[in-house]
Amino acid sequence: MNTTQQFLATAPATQRKYNKKQAIREFVSKFKIQFDMKDDAIDLRTMANNYDNGIIPLEDIHRALLTVLGPNFKPQAFDYDPSEGVEITIGNGTALNPKFAYINWDEAYLWPIFQRDVAPNHSGKIYGDFDATCVIVPCAIKFTIKGKVYYCIWDGHHTIQVCRLKGYNKFPVWFIDTDIIADDIIVKAGFNPKTERIEYGCWLAGHNMIRINSKNKRKLSPYDEFMIKLETRDADAVAMMNILRKSNCTPKRHATMAGAFTQIKSGQECFELADTYGNKGQYWDRALNFHRTVWPKAPLELEVFRPLSILYHKAATQGLALDAQFDKELEALLVDTYGDPSTVQETIKESYWDAYYNNKGTGRPAEHDKTRVVDGMINLYNQKVNRATLPPAEYIWKV
Amino acid sequence: MHLLYIFQDPLGSNDSKAGKTSHPDVRLGVYQNSYSARSHLAQFDYAFYGSKKAVDNLEKAIKTDFDWDIEQDGRGFSEWIGHHTSAQVLEKVEDIIEGYRSKVKKIPEKFLPLNINNLESFKEWLTDTE
Numbered sequence: 279m280n281t282t283q284q285f286l287a288t289a290p291a292t293q294r295k296y297n298k299k300q301a302i303r304e305f306v307s308k309f310k311i312q313f314d315m316k317d318d319a320i321d322l323r324t325m326a327n328n329y330d331n332g333i334i335p336l337e338d339i340h341r342a343l344l345t346v347l348g349p350n351f352k353p354q355a356f357d358y359d360p361s362e363g364v365e366i367t368i369g370n371g372t373a374l375n376p377k378f379a380y381i382n383w384d385e386a387y388l389w390p391i392f393q394r395d396v397a398p399n400h401s402g403k404i405y406g407d408f409d410a411t412c413v414i415v416p417c418a419i420k421f422t423i424k425g426k427v428y429y430c431i432w433d434g435h436h437t438i439q440v441c442r443l444k445g446y447n448k449f450p451v452w453f454i455d456t457d458i459i460a461d462d463i464i465v466k467a468g469f470n471p472k473t474e475r476i477e478y479g480c481w482l483a484g485h486n487m488i489r490i491n492s493k494n495k496r497k498l499s500p501y502d503e504f505m506i507k508l509e510t511r512d513a514d515a516v517a518m519m520n521i522l523r524k525s526n527c528t529p530k531r532h533a534t535m536a537g538a539f540t541q542i543k544s545g546q547e548c549f550e551l552a553d554t555y556g557n558k559g560q561y562w563d564r565a566l567n568f569h570r571t572v573w574p575k576a577p578l579e580l581e582v583f584r585p586l587s588i589l590y591h592k593a594a595t596q597g598l599a600l601d602a603q604f605d606k607e608l609e610a611l612l613v614d615t616y617g618d619p620s621t622v623q624e625t626i627k628e629s630y631w632d633a634y635y636n637n638k639g640t641g642r643p644a645e646h647d648k649t650r651v652v653d654g655m656i657n658l659y660n661q662k663v664n665r666a667t668l669p670p671a672e673y674i675w676k677v
Numbered sequence: 678m679h680l681l682y683i684f685q686d687p688l689g690s691n692d693s694k695a696g697k698t699s700h701p702d703v704r705l706g707v708y709q710n711s712y713s714a715r716s717h718l719a720q721f722d723y724a725f726y727g728s729k730k731a732v733d734n735l736e737k738a739i740k741t742d743f744d745w746d747i748e749q750d751g752r753g754f755s756e757w758i759g760h761h762t763s764a765q766v767l768e769k770v771e772d773i774i775e776g777y778r779s780k781v782k783k784i785p786e787k788f789l790p791l792n793i794n795n796l797e798s799f800k801e802w803l804t805d806t807e
Contacts, residue, residue, distance in 0.1 A: 297749050534741055536776065575776020576738070617727075617780025620734040 296349050305345040315346055319531050323505060375455055380448040381429050386438065389430040392484035396435060404440045413437060418453040419483040421476055429453055432483035433490050500542035501531045518549050521559050525566040533577035537570055541580040548587035553594060561590040572609045573619050581623035585651035592669040604666045611662055626654035626677060633675030641673040678803065679732040681781060682721035683770065685763035693763045696756045697736045705793050720790035722763040727781030735779045742773055
C-alpha cells in the first residue's frame with residue numbers, strides 16, 4: 279500500500295455527504311499554523327511556517343491536494359517506477375519512453391507543423407538573462423526517416439537556440455522515441471503503425487505542445503511573482519513591502535483579512551507614482567495609511583486606495599498642498615455619506631454612470647473606473663466641503 | 678427595506694444564522710414553514726437596516742470574517758455559523774460594523790426579537806424615522 283492508499287484508507291470515515299470545506303478544515307487543523315486551502319491556491323508560504331527551515335515535504339502537499347480535490351478525484355494509487363521509461367499509454371507496453379539524452383547540434387531539428395514560429399526578440403531576452411543553472415530540458419520527439427535520426431524539438435526551442443548561442447556543443451533533451459512505440463498504441467490513437475508512424479509522432483508532439491504551452495499552462499499570478507521578488511530582494515518589491523508594513527497591510531491572494539492587499543499589479547501602479555524628484559511610493563503610502571485608519575477591519579479596496587493615490591499625486595504635481603485636515607474632512611465625508619469602502623466606490627461609480635447616461639455631467643467622461651472614482655471624490659469634496667483646493671475633476675457631476 | 682438579521686437555531690444548538698433580506702415578511706414565513714408557530718415563532722433575534730449596498734457589503738464582510746465557523750457551503754448551509762450564540766454573533770458583527778464603518782443601524786430593542794407580529798409596527802416606525 280503506498281502513501282496515497284494509506285492516506286485514503288485512514289481518512290476519517292463518514293456517512294455524511296462529502297463537504298469540501300469541512301475536509302479542508304480537518305486537514306488544516308492538524309497544523310499549528312493554519313493556512314488557506316482553496317481550489318485556485320494552497321497558501322504554501324504560510325504552510326511552510328509549520329516546518330523546520332520552512333521546507334515542506336512534497337508528500338504533505340500531495341495530501342493537501344487530495345483533500346481539496348475530494349473523493350471524486352481518483353488518483354492512480356499504485357506504485358509506479360518511471361526511471362527506466364514508461365509506457366506512453368495503455369498498451370502492450372514495450373516502449374520505454376520518454377528518455378533523457380545529450381544530443382549533438384546536427385541531430386537537432388525543428389518540424390514547424392508542431393512548433394510555433396521562433397521569436398528572435400524572445401531569444402535575445404533569454405540570452406540577456408541566461409544562466410546555465412536555469413536551463414529547462416527541451417522536449418523532443420525522435421524519428422528515423424530513411425535511416426536518418428531526427429530529434430525534433432516540440433518544447434524549449436528558444437532555450438536550445440540560446441544554449442547554441444552560448445556555445446554549448448551538447449544539448450540536453452527529454453525525448454520520445456517513436457521508433458519503439460508499440461503498434462497497438464499507434465492504432466489506438468487512430469494511426470496506421472506501418473504507414474503513419476511519423477504522422478503519429480507529429481500528432482503526439484503537437485498535442486503535447488498545446489498541452490504544455492496552452493491547455494495546462496498556469497500563468498504565474500501577480501501575487502506569486504510579487505512574493506518571489508520579495509524573497510529575492512527585488513528593490514521595488516522590498517520598498518512596496520516596507521510601505522505595506524507601515525500601514526499593517528499584508529499581501530494576500532484572497533481578501534480574507536483586515537489590510538489584505540490583493541491587487542498587486544494596481545498596487546505597483548500606485549507605487550510607481552513619483553514626485554518631481556523621482557521618489558516613488560509616497561502617495562500610495564498616504565493612501566494606504568488613510569484606508570487603514572478609516573476602515574481598520576476591511577481588506578484594501580482597490581478602487582479606494584488607487585483613486586486616493588492618484589488624487590494625492592495629481593495635487594502634488596499641480597503644487598496643491600493637501601494637508602492632514604483634508605484627510606480628516608475626506609474621511610468624515612466618505613464615511614458619513616457611504617460607510618464601508620466597497621460601498622464608497624460602488625456608489626460613486628453608480629452616481630457617475632447615472633450622470634453619464636442622463637447627461638447630468640459636463641467635461642470629459644472618464645475611460646476607467648480609477649478616474650471615475652477620483653473625479654467622484656473631487657466633486658463630492660467640492661460640493662460638500664470645498665475648503666482645500668483640489669486638482670480639477672475632468673468630469674463634473676453632482677455626486 | 679434591507680435587513681441584515683441574526684437568529685439562533687430554534688432547535689437548541691449554539692449555532693446561529695446571519696443573513697440578509699429585502700422582504701423580511703417573506704423570509705420569516707419561509708423559516709416558519711419548517712415548524713409550527715405553537716412550537717416556535719420564527720424571529721430575528723437582532724437585525725440591522727441600511728441601504729441595499731451597505732447590507733450586501735456587510736453580509737460579505739461577515740461571511741469573510743467567520744470563514745471557518747461557517748462549516749458548510751451550499752444552499753441552506755452557508756449562513757449557519759457554528760458554535761456561536763446569536764449574542765456572540767451580534768458582538769462580532771458590531772465589531773465588523775465599527776471596523777468597516779458600515780452605514781447600517783441596529784433595530785431598536787423595542788422591536789426585538791423581530792417577528793411577524795411586530796414587523797408592521799417596525800416598518801411604520803422606520804417610515805416615520807427615516
